[in-house]
Amino acid sequence: MTKKVFKGSVMLNPVPVVLITSKNKENKTNVFTVAWTGTACTKPPIISVAIRPERLSYEYIKESMEFVVNLPSKDLVRQVDFCGVRSGRQMDKLKELGLTLDDASIVNAPIIKQCPVALECKVTNIIPLGSHDLFLAEVVAIQVEDRLMDASGKIHLENADLISYSHGEYFPLDNKALGKFGFSVMKKIKKGKPVK
Amino acid sequence: MTKKVFKGSVMLNPVPVVLITSKNKENKTNVFTVAWTGTACTKPPIISVAIRPERLSYEYIKESMEFVVNLPSKDLVRQVDFCGVRSGRQMDKLKELGLTLDDASIVNAPIIKQCPVALECKVTNIIPLGSHDLFLAEVVAIQVEDRLMDASGKIHLENADLISYSHGEYFPLDNKALGKFGFSVMKKIKKGKPVK
Numbered sequence: 001m002t003k004k005v006f007k008g009s010v011m012l013n014p015v016p017v018v019l020i021t022s023k024n025k026e027n028k029t030n031v032f033t034v035a036w037t038g039t040a041c042t043k044p045p046i047i048s049v050a051i052r053p054e055r056l057s058y059e060y061i062k063e064s065m066e067f068v069v070n071l072p073s074k075d076l077v078r079q080v081d082f083c084g085v086r087s088g089r090q091m092d093k094l095k096e097l098g099l100t101l102d103d104a105s106i107v108n109a110p111i112i113k114q115c116p117v118a119l120e121c122k123v124t125n126i127i128p129l130g131s132h133d134l135f136l137a138e139v140v141a142i143q144v145e146d147r148l149m150d151a152s153g154k155i156h157l158e159n160a161d162l163i164s165y166s167h168g169e170y171f172p173l174d175n176k177a178l179g180k181f182g183f184s185v186m187k188k189i190k191k192g193k194p195v196k
Numbered sequence: 197m198t199k200k201v202f203k204g205s206v207m208l209n210p211v212p213v214v215l216i217t218s219k220n221k222e223n224k225t226n227v228f229t230v231a232w233t234g235t236a237c238t239k240p241p242i243i244s245v246a247i248r249p250e251r252l253s254y255e256y257i258k259e260s261m262e263f264v265v266n267l268p269s270k271d272l273v274r275q276v277d278f279c280g281v282r283s284g285r286q287m288d289k290l291k292e293l294g295l296t297l298d299d300a301s302i303v304n305a306p307i308i309k310q311c312p313v314a315l316e317c318k319v320t321n322i323i324p325l326g327s328h329d330l331f332l333a334e335v336v337a338i339q340v341e342d343r344l345m346d347a348s349g350k351i352h353l354e355n356a357d358l359i360s361y362s363h364g365e366y367f368p369l370d371n372k373a374l375g376k377f378g379f380s381v382m383k384k385i386k387k388g389k390p391v392k
Binding site: 002003004005006007008009010011012013014015016018035036037038039040041042043044045046047048050069071074077078079081082084085086102105111117118119120125127129130131132134136138139140141142143144145146149155157158162163164165166167168169170171172173174176177178179180181182183184185 | 198199200201202203204205206207208209210211212214231232233234235236237238239240241242243244246265267270273274275277278280281282298301307313314315316321323325326327328330332334335336337338339340341342345351353354358359360361362363364365366367368369370372373374375376377378379380381
């Protein structure tokens with residue numbers, strides 16, 4: 001395979017795409033879309049969120065040092081796109097889109113009812129990098145929709161219809177997984193006996 | 197929708213899953229799999245990569261302060277999984293899996309030929325967070341496979357068959373995008389005329 005060389009760019013793909021809710025000190029709520037986010041640490045659970053200082057949510061989050069990451073399902077893709085291109089300075093995006101809110105369990109920022117999963121986050125560190133500041137935040141609680149859990153309490157996130165962002169487009173995940181973590185080194189079991 | 201509250205955990209999904217190559221000061225190469233990565237800044241282009249200090253690649257990258265992020269296609273999912281569960285301390289994973297290398301254009305770490313996209317990275321900052329250290333690295337060059345570009349030079353990453361990691365499973369993206377960035381506010385064009 002031959003490759004062409006380009007100058008550096010943000011070519012990491014596919015990435016998550018999430019709706020982030022926050023409240024300012026006057027208790028106003030805003031929502032915006034972020035694709036520049038990632039897991040930063042497992043213990044404690046920390047995520048990174050890159051935010052442009054021009055964003056209204058940047059102000060809200062810097063004031064409150066809290067936010068909620070709402071994982072949207074594919075039926076919300078139009079709302080996800082809209083919250084990425086329109087500003088809370090011009091309109092109340094939540095009202096405009098009919099997104100409804102619920103209280104979080106720990107942070108003051110609200111969760112979006114229509115999203116199947118919410119991560120309640122407290123900012124621990126803000127690192128200015130250039131066009132974006134990188135916010136590191138501990139995930140202090142998560143909320144998962146009842147219908148995604150089976151009788152034993154196991155979470156079936158594969159039924160949440162989450163979406164990915166890749167090179168300027170939103171994609172659903174394929175229904176069928178390619179494999180579970182560790183599948184490449186597991187012994188195959190056939191009729192109860194390991195296959196040599 | 198009713199939700200159940202859990203304690204905080206790394207519930208951000210779906211995330212990228214990439215193969216990272218690095219060289220130590222004795223010119224030994226290692227490869228390992230990372231799902232805890234994200235875009236951290238656009239200008240300059242910076243990504244974050246969370247690495248456990250116990251990892252062999254942690255040593256290599258701390259020594260060289262360089263690495264390459266190789267984006268794998270779905271036909272490489274077995275190799276991706278293997279490089280996440282096996283250590284370079286026990287074996288030469290690249291040789292074991294038949295992955296072949298090419299020189300990068302700027303950094304000393306090599307690129308994996310079989311991966312359609314490579315991001316050449318130089319570490320700018322290392323932030324200890326707990327179980328993982330967060331490496332921030334500038335993307336100094338990217339390499340994209342020729343077959344992903346059309347005659348005008350546009351990159352069609354949707355043909356790269358990239359994969360996502362979600363809640364312990366690897367998933368291909370669906371073939372069909374849900375929409376392009378900005379689609380929710382674009383005027384619909386029908387037979388050359390905007391639809392009101």
